[in-house]
Amino acid sequence: MTYELPALPYDYDALEPHIDSRIMELHHDKHHQGYVNGANAAREALEGMRDSEEFGDVKSVKRALAFHLSGHVNHTIFWENMSPDGGGEPGGELADHIERDFGSYEAFTSEFAATAGGVEGSGWALLCHDAASDELIVAAAENHQNQTPQATTPILVCDVWEHAYYLQYENNRGEYVDNFMQVVDWDDVARRFDQCQGRSI
Numbered sequence: 001m002t003y004e005l006p007a008l009p010y011d012y013d014a015l016e017p018h019i020d021s022r023i024m025e026l027h028h029d030k031h032h033q034g035y036v037n038g039a040n041a042a043r044e045a046l047e048g049m050r051d052s053e054e055f056g057d058v059k060s061v062k063r064a065l066a067f068h069l070s071g072h073v074n075h076t077i078f079w080e081n082m083s084p085d086g087g088g089e090p091g092g093e094l095a096d097h098i099e100r101d102f103g104s105y106e107a108f109t110s111e112f113a114a115t116a117g118g119v120e121g122s123g124w125a126l127l128c129h130d131a132a133s134d135e136l137i138v139a140a141a142e143n144h145q146n147q148t149p150q151a152t153t154p155i156l157v158c159d160v161w162e163h164a165y166y167l168q169y170e171n172n173r174g175e176y177v178d179n180f181m182q183v184v185d186w187d188d189v190a191r192r193f194d195q196c197q198g199r200s201i
Contacts, residue, residue: 003039003069005032006076014084018179020168031163032075035144038068070144074124077157077192083185090186094193101136109181111138112158116177122161125177127189128152129196136193155192156184 008028013021042065049055089105090098102108108127115138116125124141131151141148148154158180165176 002043003036003072005029005036006079008079010082010084015082015183018182019082019165023163023165023167026167027159027163028075028079031161032072035068035071035075038064039072042068066145067143070141074141074144074154074157074159077154078159080188081156081185082180082183083188084183086183086185087181088186090190092190094186094190097136097193108138113174113177113181115140116158116160117174119160124160125158126152126154127156128154129193131196153192153196155196156189 005028008024011021012024012028015024042061045061046058046065049058049061089095095105098105098108102111112125112127119125119140120142123143123146126139126141126148128137128139128149129135129152130137130149131153136155137149137152139148139152158177160173160177165173169176169179
């Protein structure tokens with residue numbers, strides 16, 4: 001088995017005016033494909049080490065796998081978290097948990113936006129289910145994988161690497177994050193949340 005680039009669930013221009021079609025094309029076809037290629041290369045290198053029983057470079061290969069595979073997974077969630085019919089607010093059990101864990105939907109969005117804006121350099125803002133506490137938490141990831149708590153499952157992710165927004169929003173990351181919220185597919189987020197229920201440790 002090798003990792004493969006998933007197809008976008010909509011056309012490149014489907015999220016306009018919030019996210020430009022050229023950004024979507026480059027982001028998906030070039031950047032995400034690069035993470036898929038990097039993950040497969042790291043996996044192939046590990047397989048070669050296992051066959052030869054020579055593990056001298058295992059630390060750097062494991063680091064590359066963590067980086068590229070996390071990039072692949074995060075981007076796969078990212079595409080599915082968005083929809084041309086997105087926006088608005090969540091409903092049902094997800095909305096109840098957001099209110100319980102953050103106080104209100106507005107408090108959640110404020111924390112999420114502040115977290116996205118505070119990522120140093122490249123990374124992500126994530127709404128995660130924390131299996132250790134059975135709560136929703138907002139977390140940040142530097143690059144794709146650093147500083148994210150263990151035992152958490154991302155259910156909503158916002159890519160704040162510059163390639164996700166710079167062609168359209170230049171250095172105004174906050175405006176990009178605001179527009180990202182206008183295309184969030186809360187049905188997809190709710191499905192991911194439902195899958196996390198019962199996974200507390």
